[in-house]
Amino acid sequence: MSDVHPSLLQRKIIHVDMDAFYASVEIRDNPSLAGKPVVIGGSPQSRAVVCTASYEARKYGIRSAMACSRAYRLCPQAIFLPPNFEAYSKVSQQIREIFSRHTNLIEPLSLDEAYLDVTNNAQGIYATQIAKAIRQSVKDELNLSCSVGVGPNKLVAKIASDMRKPGGITVVPPERVSEFMRHLEVRKIFGVGPATEKRLHEIGIQKCSDIWTFSPTQLENELGSFAHWILQASQGLDDRELETNWERKSMGREETFSADISDLETIQKSLKLLSKDVADSLKDEELEGRTVVLKIKYADFQQVTRSRSLAHHTRSESQIFNCAQQLLLEKTEAGKRKIRLAGVSVSNLRSQ
Ligand SMILES: [Mg+2]
Numbered sequence: 001m002s003d004v005h006p007s008l009l010q011r012k013i014i015h016v017d018m019d020a021f022y023a024s025v026e027i028r029d030n031p032s033l034a035g036k037p038v039v040i041g042g043s044p045q046s047r048a049v050v051c052t053a054s055y056e057a058r059k060y061g062i063r064s065a066m067a068c069s070r071a072y073r074l075c076p077q078a079i080f081l082p083p084n085f086e087a088y089s090k091v092s093q094q095i096r097e098i099f100s101r102h103t104n105l106i107e108p109l110s111l112d113e114a115y116l117d118v119t120n121n122a123q124g125i126y127a128t129q130i131a132k133a134i135r136q137s138v139k140d141e142l143n144l145s146c147s148v149g150v151g152p153n154k155l156v157a158k159i160a161s162d163m164r165k166p167g168g169i170t171v172v173p174p175e176r177v178s179e180f181m182r183h184l185e186v187r188k189i190f191g192v193g194p195a196t197e198k199r200l201h202e203i204g205i206q207k208c209s210d211i212w213t214f215s216p217t218q219l220e221n222e223l224g225s226f227a228h229w230i231l232q233a234s235q236g237l238d239d240r241e242l243e244t245n246w247e248r249k250s251m252g253r254e255e256t257f258s259a260d261i262s263d264l265e266t267i268q269k270s271l272k273l274l275s276k277d278v279a280d281s282l283k284d285e286e287l288e289g290r291t292v293v294l295k296i297k298y299a300d301f302q303q304v305t306r307s308r309s310l311a312h313h314t315r316s317e318s319q320i321f322n323c324a325q326q327l328l329l330e331k332t333e334a335g336k337r338k339i340r341l342a343g344v345s346v347s348n349l350r351s352q
Contacts, residue, residue: 003178004174004175004177005174005177005235005237007152007153007237007239008152008153008174008177008236008237009152009174010119010152011117011119011152011153012117012118012119012127012150012152013115013116013117013118013119013150013151013152013153013154013156013157013242014115014116014118014127014130014131014134014148014149014150014157015113015114015115015116015148015149015151015154015157015158015160015161016095016099016113016114016116016131016134016146016147016148016161017112017113017146017147017148017149017158017161017162017165018095018112018113018138018144018145018146019055019144019145019146019147019165019166019167020052020053020054020055020058020166021052021088021111021112021144022040022051022052022083022088022112023038023039023040023052023053023054023057024054024144024145025084025087025088025091025144026038026040026081026084027054028142028143028144029087033054033079035056036054036056036077036078036079037053037054037056037057037059037060037062037075037077037078037079038053038054038056038057038078038079038081039052039053039054039057039062039068039071039075039078039079039080039081040052040053040081040082040083041068041071041080041081041082041083042068042080042082043068043080043082044068044069044071044072044080045069045258046068046069046256046258047067047068047069047256047257047258047340048067048068048082048256049065049066049067049068049256050062050063050064050065050066050067050068050071051064051083052064053071055166057071057075057078060074060075060078061074062074062075062078068080085111086284088111088112089111091111091142091144092108092111092112094141094142095112095114095138095142095144095146096108096114098134098137098138098141098142099114099116099134101137102116102118102121102130102133102134103116103117103118103121104244105117105118105121105242105244106242106244107242107243107244115154115157115158115242116130116242117242117244118130127150127171128150128169128171131148131150131169131171132169134146134148135148135167135169145166145167146167147161147162147164147165147166147167147168147169147170148161148168148169148170149161149162149163149169149170149171149172150169150170150171150172151171151172151177151236152172152173152174152177152236153236153237153238153239153240154190154238154240154242155189155190155233155236155237155238155240156172156177156180156181156236156238157172158190159180159184159188160172160180172236177235177236178235178236180236181208181209181234181235181236182207182208182209183207183208183209184207184208185206185207185208186200186205186206186207186208186210186211186230186234188208189208189230189233189234190233191226191229191230191233192230196223196226196230199222199223200223203222208233208234208235209234211230211231211234212234212235214231216228216231219231248285248287248349249347249349250289250293250345250346250347250349251278251281251282251285251287251289251345251346251347251349252278252293252295252343252344252345252346253274253277253278253281253343253344253345254274254295254341254342254343254344255270255273255274255341255342255343256340256341257270257339257340257341257342260299260338260339260340261338261339262334262335262336262337262338262339263335264328264329264334264335267328267334267335267339267342268325268328270342271294271321271324271325271328271342271344272321274324274342274343274344275317275318275320275321275324275344276317276321278320278344278345278346279315279316279317279320280317282315282346282349283315286351286352287315287349287350287351287352288313288314288315288349288350288352289313289314289315289346289347289348289349289350290309290310290312290313290314290346290347290348291307291308291309291310291346291347291348292307292308292309292310292320292323292324292327292344292345292346293305293306293307293343293344293345293346293347294306294307294324294327294328294331294332294342294343294344295341295342295343295344295345296328296332296334296339296341296342296343297339297340297341297342298333298337298338298339298340299337299338299339299340301340303341304332306327306328306331306332307327307347308323308326308327309348310323313348313350313352315346315352320344320346321344324344328342
C-alpha cells in the first residue's frame, strides 16, 4: 500500500442516497401505484417541473428537472402527483434516526441524502457492515430503498453511492481509489458544472486520469484557482470535513404560473398563499426569521431577488405577506412586465 496517499487511510465516510425518494414514499403509501410510472412534480397542464420520477417512469426517458408537460408527452399514462414535502420530511427524520444509531457525525445534504463519518464508530466493525445495516434497517423499518457509497472521503463516497442504483452498496477502499477515479468523467467531480466541463473538454480533458498528466502550473493557467481542487479531486483526494452543525438557512416556497401574468392582483394572491405556506413551515420547524426575500422570474427568464429585513424576527403570515407585497410593488416591474414565477422566502432564521 506504499503508493496510497496517506490522507486516504485516515477516515471512513459513508454516503447514503435514497432511491427515487419522493416517488418511493408515494408508492409505499399508496400500493395501487406500485409498478406504475409515477412522476412527482405537478400537473402536466401546468408549467411545473419533475422533482422525482419512479424507475418505471424513467424507462420512458423522464428525468428530474424536466417540464411535466414534456414528461407527459413521453409517457401519457404516467401518474402525476404534487409533492408532499411534509410527508417526505417526516420520513427523512426517521432515516436520520437510523443513521444516528451508528454515528453522531451526520451531514444531511437534502431530505434524501447524507454523509456519515464512521471513522471512530466502526468499533472494529467494517464501514461496509454499517452500510449494510443501514440499508437493511431502511428496508425493514421504512419499506424504502437506498444506495450507499463507502470511501475514504466525501468525494469518493458520493460518487460511489451513484454506481449501483437502486439498492446497491459500492465500497472503495483506499488502495482502490486511484483505479476508481481513473475512468470517471470529469463532470462527476463535485464543483464541475457544464461551463467548467466544456473548458476541460477544450483542453483535451475527458476523464479524471487526463488531468493527472497536467502540472499544477499548466492547470492553473487554464482554470485559475479551481485548478488546485480539481487536481486533488481527480486523484480521489478530498479533505473536506463533514458539516455536522448544519442549520436551515432559509425557508421558501415558489410558484410557476400556468401562463405568464402581468395582472398584479393575481400575483398578489399567489404571494399570499406562498406566505402562508412559508409561515406554516416555519411554525412546523419552530423557527422564525427576520429577512423576507421576494424572487421574481420575468417571462424572458430574467430573475431578480429583492429583500428587506424586519425590525423583529417573525413567522407571521401577514407580516411576511405585507413585506413581500411591498417589495413586489416598489422594487420590481410586476404589472409592467409579464412574470412566470414568484417566490417568497424568509432568511436570517433562529429557533423560537
Ligand atoms: Mg436520491
